[in-house]
């Protein structure tokens with residue numbers, strides 16, 4: 007099943023789940039930036055929520071808002087019983103510490119899964135795991151290589167794969183090319199999240215049975231491109247666009263419905 011097909015099917019299931027609830031789940035998105043990419047992400051999230059019958063509100067504040075003012079708004083949301091979950095859209099304007107903000111969101115309402123005490127996982131790795139399960143990709147005892155070690159993708163991805171007993175290797179910008187080549191050659195699952203257009207290409211060798219999950223989003227005048235060239239000689243490769251971005255959006259709705 008392609009990711010688009012999977013997301014469509016899963017949304018139908020979630021729509022039924024929302025309809026079966028006594029109270030409509032309520033999501034709030036807090037946005038302080040005027041970033042084009044963020045505007046597109048926020049629009050997508052509001053559209054997904056509307057499609058599923060979830061109530062979603064956008065609280066848009068000026069970019070000049072101070073950290074103290076934002077913390078006050080977060081405190082209000084933490085205590086507002088009508089709000090089941092909320093997210094603060096990143097990136098935040100200069101002068102506001104993203105880590106402070108992530109820690110201020112109550113773990114009970116943290117649908118982004120960023121708080122260390124949150125019971126939910128960050129949306130990108132969670133969405134990827136859900137898709138791998140749906141595609142019956144074997145994880146236990148398999149060689150999984152995660153390229154990139156960010157707090158929102160690489161590290162939590164490695165943790166989730168390890169939790170399901172994959173043999174996990176995390177690679178990063180200090181990894182030597184020759185080592186990268188050897189790890190990739192032996193990998194059953196490769197998740198790449200580095201933000202380097204078409205980094206995975208024909209310089210590397212791949213197992214024909216491998217699954218490549220391309221998280222990268224690289225923009226140029228021709229549109230969006232992944233961290234891997236399209237059409238690698240493997241069993242399954244997620245496309246960009248129409249790939250992990252959709253899984254991430256779906257996982258946000260899944261996370262909200264796990265709370266409510």
Ligand code: NAP
Nearest residue numbers: 154155156159178179180199200201221222223250251254
């Ligand atoms: P990030 O915070 O910028 O981290 C990038 C990671 O890649 C770092 O760990 C860095 O290593 C590593 N790296 C950079 N160049 C490398 C190279 N040549 N070889 C090996 N590793 C290298 O990135 P992020 O937030 O995780 O995002 C990564 C990409 O995924 C971006 O394109 C972003 O737009 C995209 N993304 C997509 C979604 C989605 O829903 N599709 C969600 C989130 C992010 P060091 O730690 O050594 O510096």
